[in-house]
Amino acid sequence: AASNVIVRDGGIVGVVVRLGPSFGKVSTEGLRVTAGAAALDARVSVAAANAGIAGMEFFSGVPGTIGGALRMNAGCYGRETKDVLVEAHALNRQGKRVTLKNADFHFTYRHTEAPEDLIFVEAVFEGVQDDPAAITERIEALKARRETTQPIREKTGGSTFANPDPPGTPNQRSSWKLIDEAGMRGAKRGGAQVSELHCNFLLNLGDATAADIEGLGEDVRAAVKAKSGVELRWEIKRIGRVPVNATEEGYLAKDA
Ligand SMILES: Cc1cc2nc3c(=O)[nH]c(=O)nc-3n(C[C@H](O)[C@H](O)[C@H](O)COP(=O)(O)OP(=O)(O)OC[C@H]3O[C@@H](n4cnc5c(N)ncnc54)[C@H](O)[C@@H]3O)c2cc1C
Structure with missing residues (x-):
């Protein structure tokens, strides 16, 4: 769904697979949900809820597809893809078709070690039994919480930087x-602007270039490094080429 990528202004030299x-098919059997990699995460959470399968409510808050969720170990509010994935x-x-079990991914916070050249086509998730109405209620509560704390109706890529500490760390530092x-x-x-509502979100005010957004992100990283010594890690993936005639201004990414 490209909800976690910035394509640089010079575009991509190569083939993009969509x-x-x-x-995009989603089906359920027992406590398992099988979803194509193009299925939206939100559809998986609704299918699971309708079948009385709990544990996938968090997917309702992630505006991407299952392929992106597998690559990013997507999650929110304390739950993530690794908690429910059986295999992909x-x-x-x-x-050649390959199968990866959960352990093969070596999931960490918003990161997986699955080989970069794989194209995910399908995933199997497993949850626990619960009342469909109760699950749906939790999904609605999650959505409401998000509406009030994040600028999700703006042009944004969501969280720009991963939190320096994984969830559950005592005194966890948040980006x-x-x-x-x-x-x-x-x-x-x-x-481009750092959101006033949630300052880990960068906004496109209307005419931002990829260089504006990436450059602003680097301004933020430099300011945080100077203030607290922490080197923030980009959660958003920056891909593609710097335009041939671009100045270096705005393209200072250090870990691209
Ligand atoms: C408003 C907003 C809120 C967000 N909130 C959250 C949140 O709460 N939690 C969270 O985790 N993320 C959040 N995100 C980020 C994003 O939605 C997730 O990272 C999501 O999992 C990305 O999915 P996608 O399909 O858009 O992937 P893309 O952005 O298209 O791709 C991301 C990466 O996954 C790879 N990829 C995608 N599909 C496949 C595939 N089939 N096979 C192999 N590789 C693939 C791409 O090559 C790329 O490297 C948010 C984004 C926005 C815009």
């Missing part, structure tokens, strides 16, 4: 707090 509708099927560069303390709430570069 999975079609036949990869993928194609490798030779066109938004470090950004706020560094005085970057509301900061601008070109058509």
Whole structure:
């Protein structure tokens, strides 16, 4: 769904694979949900709820597809893909179908070690039994919470930087707090701005270039490093080429 990527202004030199509708099917059996990699995460949470399968409510808050969830270990409010994944099927560069069990992913916070060249095509998730109405209620509560705390109706890529500490760490440091303390709430570069509502979100005010957004992100990283010594890690994936005639201004990414 490209909800976690910035494509640089020079575009992508190569082929972009987009999975079609036949990869978007979702079905349930017992406590398991099988979903094509093009299925939206939200559809998986609704299908699970309707079948009385709990544990996948968090998917309702992630605006991506199952393919992106597998690559990113997507999650929110204390739950993530690794908590419910049984196995995933993928194609490798030779066109061979491979199966990865949960442990093969070596999931960590918003990160997996699955080989970069795999194209995920399907995933199997497992939850626990619960009343469909109770599950749906939790999904609605999650959505309401998100509406009030995140600028989800703006043009944004969601959380820009991974939190420095994984969930559950005592006194966990969160990126938004470090950004706020560094005085970057509301900061601008070109058509890009750090959200006033949630300062780990960068906004496109209308005419931002990819360079504006990536450059603003680097401004934020530099300010946080100077203030607290923490080097924030980009959660958003930056891909593609810097335009041939671009100046270096705005393209200071250090870990691209
Ligand atoms: C408003 C907003 C809120 C967000 N909130 C959250 C949140 O709460 N929690 C969270 O975890 N994320 C959040 N995100 C980020 C994003 O939605 C997730 O990372 C999501 O999992 C990305 O899915 P996607 O389909 O959009 O992947 P893309 O952005 O298209 O791709 C992300 C990466 O996954 C790879 N990829 C995608 N599909 C496949 C596939 N089939 N096979 C192999 N690789 C693949 C891509 O190559 C790329 O490297 C948010 C984003 C926005 C815009």
